Amino acid sequence: MYAALFGIIPGPLWLRILISVIVVGAVLFALAGWVFPFIDSMMTPAQVTVN
């Protein structure tokens, strides 16, 4: 799957690697910025209180 996706990217190898790195970076940024905080807010946090 990832091999096929890499094959879709046009351009010479260095450009394809550059594009891949940029895309992966954008995905990580979106995960840390929006996806993970959302999942975190949906999770039941570890309880630290006595009740």
Added chain:
Amino acid sequence: MTDDQPAAGEPEASEPVHASRRDARAAREAAEATVSAAKPEKAAKPAKAPKPDKAPKPDKAAKVSAPAAPRSIGTRIIGIFGELLITVGVLVLLFLGWQLWWNSIVLGNEQSGAATALADEWQSATPTNGPATPAPTPTRAPGSTIPDYGVPPVLAAPGGAADFGILYVPRFGDGYKRTISEGIDPGTVLNKGGAGHYSDSQMPGDVGNFAIAAHRDGWGSAFININELHLGDAIYVETKDGWYTYRFRGLEYVSPFGVGVVDPVPQVKNATPTDRLITLTSCNPLYIASERIIAYGAFESWQPRSAGAPAEIAAYVGTGN
């Protein structure tokens, strides 16, 4: 050049860029009888894109060994499924890293910033020291170095989730400070990285038990070093009135239902308190939270804002006044 070396031994390692992929495949299939097919093909194509980093790909290997029989649809689906599983695994690890490490640091820094801003706000709201408002002169018990400014004032408990105090524990790290908010609701208080005050317990300086909770790991990790406290370590609580100094006295481990630890006299039901205590609760063991770790401290002294911060934390109260 170094890229060409491994590529030469591997027929599949070169690929045309965009000129004619079909031509390349035809040439490859024509030359597949010999292992060294890549060499002439390579020489024929001017625009090469060697992929040394992609060498161990299973689909490529399959093409090399049996190019005449393309992978069956079932193999492809299994391959995609496998890569998706790997992706999910990586995402889960990334999330854990984000939650326990990255976001915890971010929240911790936010907390320090909030505590600094709060201290600055209180400081600026207080008239500066001068002839008009002289610092009260403390009395000292004979033989004691602890200043006594009389009975400590007790703040009225604020409304929901408001920050009313700042916690300083030098043992938790140089410059350690966290806000103390009202209530122990995870969503509005504890997950923001600071400490939360058990609303049923007393306020700082009051006779009884000032009980607070905070996360041990993740969400700011405010109490991650709670097990590192030594007997007599200072636990400072700042409010708009001044600073309360408590001294750490001991740890206790209880079940998650051990509500007795936040009673006015811990673990004694309906007793009339005579001491001023502080109780810190967090989860134990680290990352598991099947128990609660409790740290108790006893009140030592308080000092009004006009007397300045206690020497041990004076360097990092507010923006360093």
